[in-house]
Amino acid sequence: MALWRGSAYAGFLALAVGCVFLLEPQLPGSALRSLWSSLQLGPAPAPPGVGSPEGRLAAAWDALIVRPARRWRRVAVGVNACVDVVLSGVKLLQALGLSPGNGKDHSELHSRNDLEEAFVHFMGKGAAAERFFSDKETFHDIAQVASEFPEAQHYVGGNAALIGQKFAANSDLKVLLCGPVGPKLHELLDDNVFVPPESLQEVDEFHLILEYQAGEEWDQLKAPHANRFIFSHDLSNGAMNMLEVFVSSLEEFQPDLVVLSGLHMMEGQSKEFQRKRLLEVVTSISDIPTGVPVHLELASMTNKELMSTIVHQQVFPAVTSLGLNEQELLFLSQSASGPHSSLSSWNGVPDVGVVSDILFWILKEHGKSESRASDLSRIHFHTLAYHILATVDGHWANQLAAVAAGARVAATQACATETIDTRRVSLKAPHEFMTSRLEAGSRVVLNPNEPVVEWHREGVSFHFTPVLVCKDPVRTVGLGDAISAEGLFYSEVHPHL
Numbered sequence: 001m002a003l004w005r006g007s008a009y010a011g012f013l014a015l016a017v018g019c020v021f022l023l024e025p026q027l028p029g030s031a032l033r034s035l036w037s038s039l040q041l042g043p044a045p046a047p048p049g050v051g052s053p054e055g056r057l058a059a060a061w062d063a064l065i066v067r068p069a070r071r072w073r074r075v076a077v078g079v080n081a082c083v084d085v086v087l088s089g090v091k092l093l094q095a096l097g098l099s100p101g102n103g104k105d106h107s108e109l110h111s112r113n114d115l116e117e118a119f120v121h122f123m124g125k126g127a128a129a130e131r132f133f134s135d136k137e138t139f140h141d142i143a144q145v146a147s148e149f150p151e152a153q154h155y156v157g158g159n160a161a162l163i164g165q166k167f168a169a170n171s172d173l174k175v176l177l178c179g180p181v182g183p184k185l186h187e188l189l190d191d192n193v194f195v196p197p198e199s200l201q202e203v204d205e206f207h208l209i210l211e212y213q214a215g216e217e218w219d220q221l222k223a224p225h226a227n228r229f230i231f232s233h234d235l236s237n238g239a240m241n242m243l244e245v246f247v248s249s250l251e252e253f254q255p256d257l258v259v260l261s262g263l264h265m266m267e268g269q270s271k272e273f274q275r276k277r278l279l280e281v282v283t284s285i286s287d288i289p290t291g292v293p294v295h296l297e298l299a300s301m302t303n304k305e306l307m308s309t310i311v312h313q314q315v316f317p318a319v320t321s322l323g324l325n326e327q328e329l330l331f332l333s334q335s336a337s338g339p340h341s342s343l344s345s346w347n348g349v350p351d352v353g354v355v356s357d358i359l360f361w362i363l364k365e366h367g368k369s370e371s372r373a374s375d376l377s378r379i380h381f382h383t384l385a386y387h388i389l390a391t392v393d394g395h396w397a398n399q400l401a402a403v404a405a406g407a408r409v410a411a412t413q414a415c416a417t418e419t420i421d422t423r424r425v426s427l428k429a430p431h432e433f434m435t436s437r438l439e440a441g442s443r444v445v446l447n448p449n450e451p452v453v454e455w456h457r458e459g460v461s462f463h464f465t466p467v468l469v470c471k472d473p474v475r476t477v478g479l480g481d482a483i484s485a486e487g488l489f490y491s492e493v494h495p496h497l
Helices: 001-023 029-038 051-066 089-096 112-125 137-148 159-169 183-188 243-253 265-268 272-285 304-312 326-335 352-366 401-414 478-489
Strands: 074-078 082-088 127-135 155-156 174-178 206-212 227-232 255-263 294-297 321-325 380-383 386-392 425-427 432-434 444-446 454-457 460-466 469-470
Touching: 029 326, 051 401, 051 469, 074 159, 074 243, 082 089, 082 137, 082 183, 089 112, 089 137, 089 206, 112 127, 112 137, 112 227, 127 137, 127 265, 137 206, 155 159, 155 183, 159 174, 159 294, 159 478, 174 243, 255 478, 265 272, 265 304, 272 304, 294 478, 304 326, 321 326, 321 432, 321 478, 326 352, 352 380, 352 386, 352 432, 352 460, 380 401, 380 460, 380 478, 386 401, 386 478, 401 460, 401 469, 401 478
Parallel strands: 074 174, 074 255, 082 206, 127 227, 255 294, 294 321, 321 380
Antiparallel strands: 082 155, 206 227, 380 386, 386 460, 425 469, 432 444, 454 460
């Protein structure tokens, strides 16, 4: 009887521990293991996801991500900033009385009908896009409906402000932000972000962010991936009004890293204005002291001539580092007659070999070399399923940690968690891939225990890592900016740059 009673007690306690484990998975593992072992019932069960590919990959990242020996102290960021109004794209278009028809891309939006067609086009592909809305009155009418929508949320917006906000999360960094900062944006910014008085303005610039979830349906339309469609009628950022304020602030602020963004906002301007402003951008960058790296963050564009001018009119050689996604990379190659430029669009997850070829071409044609007056030596490429850091050898360190940190923040920010919750993410990167499609590249088989893959090609090093994709993302806006900021935060530039 005593033996039976002891077994029953043990059984009940084991059941209780099991319940605790299921109901309170965040309880320290040591407490659960101690309780389990005291019952002498054998090894404790592993927490959910620990042995999964996602769990092994997350653990491997944590071991790889180390701070660089030489760290940034002061980061200056400019020049686009705004307030993002984030809401469901389908619900807003329904509230505007629109129905889904045939999707059609528009390089510029002129009407509500253009908005509906462009949104349907990109939602059907699950692709991100950003467009300028030319009609001021119509845009303000739509913006008012969006801003007063019950579920609408207001956030810091604009690549520069988002990157600055991400850097400001590190209390040991001083961050300068130059951009058109209105009262609402100023209120939303981190206290650690310093805004020069000349950057403050009376009215905010608003950008509308229409989000949709993976599998979301609108009549016959179904989104294959979660993403967002952005549009605005933004004149301050479009004219890069704060460029001169930004440059004049650098002398006093003395940054050891400069981040520039907002060139894509000029798409609504005339060709003459674009060329003139880009020349001023190059002149402004040349005034930054030698040895201070300049990172250029690209964003969605449709004007091939503007992109070609950015590539060829000395902008690329003037900057040290680039950040861009799959849409921007392919558009860049198409605009500047690069490799795989005949490819009209990506089919699913971008082919790693194709991406690698284009990154290699950018650095070989426009990057730093003994025969070329260029500073460009680093590109951070990010897409939903994986990231690649490509660097000219001898100029950057700690890039293994940098690419892993960028991928990790993509998972945590999308799911709005402090650490990776392996139950909420999935591994969508290709299990194997070729490192080139133009040359005899090597075949790589993905190993979650060693998630960063490195290969080399004629003086250029590539660091690849998969991304743990959030199954039910809370917010997709600003992911690229967070990724680039985190990658830069963990990067180390060699002093002789």
